[in-house]
Amino acid sequence: MKPNQWEFMDRALEERKQGGRWRSLQAVEPVDGVRVTRRGQTLINFSANDYLGLSKHPALIRATQDYTQRYGAGSTASRLVTGTYSIHQQLEDTLAIACGWEAALVFSSGFQANATVLASLLDREALVLCDRLIHNSMIQGILLSRARVLRFQHNDLDHLEKLLQRAAHRSPSRVVIVTESLFSMDGDRSDLSRLTHLAQQYGAILYVDDAHAMGVLGRQGMGLTAHQPGIDLVVGTFGKACGCFGAYVLCSAKIREYLINCCPGFIYTTALPPGVIGAIAAALERIPTLEQERHNLTQLGNNLRAQLHSLGYDTGLSTSHIIPVIMGDDDKTLRLSHWLEEQGILATAIRPPTVPLGTARIRLALSSAHTGDQVNQLLHALQTWNG
Numbered sequence: 001m002k003p004n005q006w007e008f009m010d011r012a013l014e015e016r017k018q019g020g021r022w023r024s025l026q027a028v029e030p031v032d033g034v035r036v037t038r039r040g041q042t043l044i045n046f047s048a049n050d051y052l053g054l055s056k057h058p059a060l061i062r063a064t065q066d067y068t069q070r071y072g073a074g075s076t077a078s079r080l081v082t083g084t085y086s087i088h089q090q091l092e093d094t095l096a097i098a099c100g101w102e103a104a105l106v107f108s109s110g111f112q113a114n115a116t117v118l119a120s121l122l123d124r125e126a127l128v129l130c131d132r133l134i135h136n137s138m139i140q141g142i143l144l145s146r147a148r149v150l151r152f153q154h155n156d157l158d159h160l161e162k163l164l165q166r167a168a169h170r171s172p173s174r175v176v177i178v179t180e181s182l183f184s185m186d187g188d189r190s191d192l193s194r195l196t197h198l199a200q201q202y203g204a205i206l207y208v209d210d211a212h213a214m215g216v217l218g219r220q221g222m223g224l225t226a227h228q229p230g231i232d233l234v235v236g237t238f239g240k241a242c243g244c245f246g247a248y249v250l251c252s253a254k255i256r257e258y259l260i261n262c263c264p265g266f267i268y269t270t271a272l273p274p275g276v277i278g279a280i281a282a283a284l285e286r287i288p289t290l291e292q293e294r295h296n297l298t299q300l301g302n303n304l305r306a307q308l309h310s311l312g313y314d315t316g317l318s319t320s321h322i323i324p325v326i327m328g329d330d331d332k333t334l335r336l337s338h339w340l341e342e343q344g345i346l347a348t349a350i351r352p353p354t355v356p357l358g359t360a361r362i363r364l365a366l367s368s369a370h371t372g373d374q375v376n377q378l379l380h381a382l383q384t385w386n387g
């Protein structure tokens with residue numbers, strides 16, 4: 001064994017430390033839908049993606065227990081072997097109908113779905129045109145396929161159109177537009193109607209990640225891609241507003257057949273466990289009824305943004321329940337995060353490379369379960385900070 005074969009690791013870790021980019025895991029214990037404890041201190045959580053507080057909902061917990069009792073702790077095999085139970089199929093049928101799509105297919109996680117679905121959709125001759133700010137999981141799928149990729153400026157569809165006009169010169173096998181409906185770190189939306197038109201006009205495939213809109217936006221809260229013809233594939237997750245775990249693809253019946261036959265990340269992995277399927281089913285049953293919660297969330301967001309602006313904070317392009325407080329400087333962002341923790345607020349610093357250089361931020365994620373008092377406590381802490 002060569003003595004220096006682990007040197008790459010030392011170098012990578014040293015680089016992270018030097019650049020102030022060190023990441024470490026900090027355990028918390030959940031208290032309720034919006035509070036956790038860390039090192040004995042109770043904190044109001046403004047960093048979770050549990051936008052409707054469903055992760056602690058009694059109906060979801062009961063369904064998890066019930067399905068586990070009836071079907072076991074694990075699903076025993078991949079979907080194509082013995083891992084497809086009637087509950088998996090029912091869930092896909094329910095989801096497709098609720099979202100107004102022809103077909104749905106469940107995956108293990110959003111990360112895994114994006115990485116594997118994109119990889120099986122692309123080849124080396126394909127051309128990907130993606131938004132500059134798409135989630136890392138989509139980048140992994142694109143890299144895995146070795147397709148050619150060009151990024152357009154964030155939500156700049158004039159730029160996208162220029163790239164589409166030039167795409168023909170490269171004679172790609174196909175052109176795939178990849179973007180998000182509601183951006184995870186900025187809380188702004190893309191223009192799905194114009195994206196759909198562009199895709200149609202230029203004969204491109206349109207792939208949209210709906211992770212942060214599912215449960216919160218769109219008809220009956222089923223996401224911004226619900227009942228939206230003209231999009232070819234949607235990936236969404238059950239790990240955010242649905243409060244549980246797992247992911248899904250919405251697509252045509254043909255694409256579903258293709259993924260079942262040709263997508264390694266569907267074929268070669270164990271099906272989601274029954275308990276998780278139960279929780280998802282319970283979440284999907286509830287979500288259409290949560291109009292009041294969605295209304296609260298919108299109000300909380302509008303109010304928080306307005307207050308942050310009056311305190312002189314920069315919330316970027318946010319128009320939703322995801323509100324970045326953009327500080328720019330990495331150290332300053334970390335100091336603010338620490339200050340907030342001292343004040344009883346959990347608000348994690350998000351730094352490059354998760355976000356572009358010079359845009360380090362505190363990403364505030366609201367939940368319909370947050371109270372006005374809790375938001376005021378956050379605002380008070382931000383007001384009294386003098387970093």
Ligand SMILES: *Cc1c(COP(=O)(O)O)cnc(C)c1O
Pocket residue numbers: 109110111112114135137180184209211212237238239246247
């Ligand atoms: C969180 C996230 C994912 C990954 O979903 P998981 O189910 O957590 O793996 C994918 N896309 C976007 C935009 C996300 O924010």
